[in-house]
Amino acid sequence: MDIQIITSVVAGLLLTVAVVGTIVPVLPGSLLAIGTLLAWGWILGSPAAWWCAGIGMALALAGWSASTVLTGRNLQQQKIPRGSITLGVVLAVVGMFLIPVLGLFIGFAVGLVLGEFRRRKDFPAALRASGSALKAMGVGVLVEFGCAALAASVWMIGVITHFATR
Numbered sequence: 001m002d003i004q005i006i007t008s009v010v011a012g013l014l015l016t017v018a019v020v021g022t023i024v025p026v027l028p029g030s031l032l033a034i035g036t037l038l039a040w041g042w043i044l045g046s047p048a049a050w051w052c053a054g055i056g057m058a059l060a061l062a063g064w065s066a067s068t069v070l071t072g073r074n075l076q077q078q079k080i081p082r083g084s085i086t087l088g089v090v091l092a093v094v095g096m097f098l099i100p101v102l103g104l105f106i107g108f109a110v111g112l113v114l115g116e117f118r119r120r121k122d123f124p125a126a127l128r129a130s131g132s133a134l135k136a137m138g139v140g141v142l143v144e145f146g147c148a149a150l151a152a153s154v155w156m157i158g159v160i161t162h163f164a165t166r
Contacts, residue, residue, distance in 0.1 A: 004044050008159050011040040015152040022063070022145040025104045026096070030064035033057075033148050037155060044162055052158025056151035063147020067140035074136030078129040084115025109134055 095107020
């Protein structure tokens with residue numbers, strides 16, 4: 001079998017893992033998509049492969065950045081301190097081991113609410129601030145997922161174009 005065909009099949013599998021990884025936090029997401037597209041473009045080396053790899057990497061990077069910015073900006077707007085975020089991250093890791101797949105999200109949410117309740121001494125206010133931050137995180141995950149899926153679609157266009165013009 002041709003190395004370009006094998007590379008494209010492996011890249012397709014890795015991009016599938018990357019797209020799923022934007023939602024399932026145990027798997028690598030946008031970073032895997034960027035690395036896969038770079039390697040695929042480099043190995044195939046055609047103009048179509050490089051163009052599609054470049055566009056796909058830009059999309060994946062934009063989604064990754066948007067996810068981080070959306071969540072970070074909302075955490076700052078809600079004035080949620082690092083202590084609450086740290087507690088959320090610690091309980092997210094614990095939750096990941098206790099409840100497969102969903103434990104990370106549940107642990108983070110519980111940790112964020114507990115951290116905010118400890119700080120504010122007002123449970124409804126802690127719930128509002130944490131809920132807003134979690135909504136922003138959800139929107140960020142959706143944006144990252146959409147951009148990773150678009151990057152994979154651009155890659156598919158590159159595969160078709162590369163092999164049709166070969």
